[in-house]
Amino acid sequence: MTRKHTLRRVSAIALLACSVAFAQSKDLVAELEAMAETERAFARTAGQKGWQHAFYDFFAEEGVGFQPGPVKYRENYRKNPPPPDPLNTVLDWEPLTGDIAESADLGWLTGPYVVLDKTEQKRPRRWGFYSSVWKKQPDGTWRVLADLGIAIPSQGDSLPRQPFTRVKTEGSDKPARAAGAENLRHAEQALADGAAQGVTAAYAKWLSPYARLHRNGHMPFTTPAAIRDHLARQPQSGAWHTLHAEISAAGDMGFTYGSYALRKDSAVTEKGYYMRVWKRNAAGHWRLVFDVTVPLPPAAK
Incomplete structure (x- = not known):
């Protein structure tokens, strides 16, 4: 093989590697957006069916909420069904930022939430920031593994809607090998x-x-x-x-x-x-x- 052919071959390999890396990057962007869109669907379901029903639908079987300690939500839901009118309290939220693993099987999201009281008492809105860890299931859907939120000062009358962005990281472009x-x-x-x-x-x-x-x-x-x-x-x-x-x-x-x-x-x-x-x-x-x-x-x- 001549030097000229060798250079062509090396260039072709390098171009292919760049194309694969770019494709993987695009896939991760798409997977992260799919996870965020699942979060949005989760919030929409909470507004339609009540947050308790929505949590049951979007949590993994092993997924935990904190009440105040960790509790397997779906198991607890079956033992303690929600009240007759689950829309007396409305929970709304929006993903703001998050990240996803290189293997696109684990990720996390966070953003603001608001709790609205629809009862006769009309208690003031309560604001917070949720945080959730998601895992891709065998059927390709994303489901919540853990969810924990904080209370924050009042943010006004409506939930802020901002464009979703991936959080910056100092991670390597090359996936680390699994270490357990x-x-x-x-x-x-x-x-x-x-x-x-x-x-x-x-x-x-x-x-x-x-x-x-x-x-x-x-x-x-x-x-x-x-x-x-x-x-x-x-x-x-x-x-x-x-x-x-x-x-x-x-x-x-x-x-x-x-x-x-x-x-x-x-x-x-x-x-x-x-x-x-x-x-x-x-x-x-x-x-x-x-x-x-x-x-x-x-x-x-």
């Missing part, structure tokens, strides 16, 4: 070990530059400076107990949930539940891209 959920649990344990000495420093070590931090009563913190400032105002140590860890087939994305307790001067100041999404960076290291905590109500502490 235990590998992710090791990252969780390392974060927990650091938090036992100080929550702020522990998060600083593990957070991605594009991480989101959701805390009850606050608008989401979405920049490193905002996250750092919020954590610095709460100098505490913490203890976390991981209840579940799961990763994508590509091994590039995983999610966890569990319980936590925060302490200041050895006294417990807050207990609750958390949910996290992790993603590997370009070096193959796990980094925290999404973290939401919801404290227990006073009666449950």
Whole structure:
């Protein structure tokens, strides 16, 4: 084979590789949009049938909601059917941003929600930010694996509708090889070990530059400076107990949930539940891209 033919062959291979990479990128964009559109269909169903029925329709059989601890929603629904008029309380929401694994089998979404009281009491609207982890089912549909939301300050009269965008990440273009959920649990344990000495420093070590931090009563913190400032105002140590860890087939994305307790001067100041999404960076290291905590109500502490 001549040098000229060799160069042609190399160029053809390179062009093919670029075409495959572009096709994969387009597929991921389409898959992420399909997941977001499923979320929108979920919200529409809640407006038509009631949020309890919609959750049953769109949750995976193993999917959990937090009431306040993790409960398998579909199993609980069968044991405790919704009230006769499920539209007395209307829940509406809209996906704002999220991400998807390279294997297009696991992803997460977040966005604003509003709760409307349709009873005679006409209680004020309640606002929040939901977060949901989704898994593609054997039949190709997307279903919720876990859902946890926070309350935020009032946002006016109507739900803001903004264009959906994929969250920025520092992930590699090459999918990481699957390493098993235990590998992710090791990252969780390392974060927990650091938090036992100080929550702020522990998060600083593990957070991605594009991480989101959701805390009850606050608008989401979405920049490193905002996250750092919020954590610095709460100098505490913490203890976390991981209840579940799961990763994508590509091994590039995983999610966890569990319980936590925060302490200041050895006294417990807050207990609750958390949910996290992790993603590997370009070096193959796990980094925290999404973290939401919801404290227990006073009666449950």
